[in-house]
Amino acid sequence: MISFLNPARLMHREILLRPLEEQDCVVMSDIHVTGFDPAWGPEDMMGLLRQSNVFGFLAVETGALIRHRPVGFVLVRHAADEAEILTIAVTSQTRGRGVGRKLMVETLRKLYADRIDRLILEVDENNQSALHLYRQLGFEQVGVRKGYYTHAEKRKGVSGGTALVMACNVR
Numbered sequence: 748m749i750s751f752l753n754p755a756r757l758m759h760r761e762i763l764l765r766p767l768e769e770q771d772c773v774v775m776s777d778i779h780v781t782g783f784d785p786a787w788g789p790e791d792m793m794g795l796l797r798q799s800n801v802f803g804f805l806a807v808e809t810g811a812l813i814r815h816r817p818v819g820f821v822l823v824r825h826a827a828d829e830a831e832i833l834t835i836a837v838t839s840q841t842r843g844r845g846v847g848r849k850l851m852v853e854t855l856r857k858l859y860a861d862r863i864d865r866l867i868l869e870v871d872e873n874n875q876s877a878l879h880l881y882r883q884l885g886f887e888q889v890g891v892r893k894g895y896y897t898h899a900e901k902r903k904g905v906s907g908g909t910a911l912v913m914a915c916n917v918r
């Protein structure tokens with residue numbers, strides 16, 4: 748009882764990751780809408796999660812005063828020896844606290860264990876936080892897609908249309 752009144756313990760928070768499940772579709776959509784416009788709805792998420800070659804992780808914040816609050820997720824598809832980040836998002840109020848990095852590192856770990864050779868992704872050329880994260884993890888630019896974000900979702904408040912294709916060797 749006394750330990751629960753300890754301010755340090757009350758403030759303590761941690762981020763836990765677990766594999767995504769179909770029941771997470773609504774939560775995933777709620778997180779996605781904080782980063783993309785238009786965002787993917789629960790049906791889109793369900794359609795992807797039901798594919799046998801799609802997996803992902805949900806990041807959940809937990810602590811003495813917070814019980815399992817979902818704060819981010821990553822969705823990945825693999826085919827043969829290559830995998831692709833379909834999307835990654837962290838809630839606006841949780842960004843910059845290492846959640847995106849945790850999700851990417853866990854993804855790389857799983858791909859390594861699954862003997863996947865390469866991970867690719869597309870990122871808005873103006874998305875500084877994502878570019879910073881990917882470069883730190885060893886991703887390098889391997890292509891450019893002009894006009895990509897006129898056909899796909901774009902980050903909220905960003906009008907840029909060019910996507911960089913980036914790749915990282917997993918093994």
Ligand SMILES: CC(C)(COP(=O)(O)OP(=O)(O)OC[C@H]1O[C@@H](n2cnc3c(N)ncnc32)[C@H](O)[C@@H]1OP(=O)(O)O)[C@@H](O)C(=O)NCCC(=O)NCCS
Nearest residue numbers: 782835836837842843844845846847848870876877879880
């Ligand atoms: C991209 C995104 C997933 C990153 O998640 P995050 O939890 O904020 O990232 P992290 O806290 O793990 O930060 C990773 C690195 O990026 C850096 N970073 C974070 N925000 C940054 C910013 N605005 N500018 C520059 N670097 C930034 C961090 O400092 C950290 O580097 P460090 O370890 O050297 O400090 C998150 O910003 C997001 O959801 N954005 C909206 C959706 C999106 O753009 N998804 C990516 C599409 S490709």
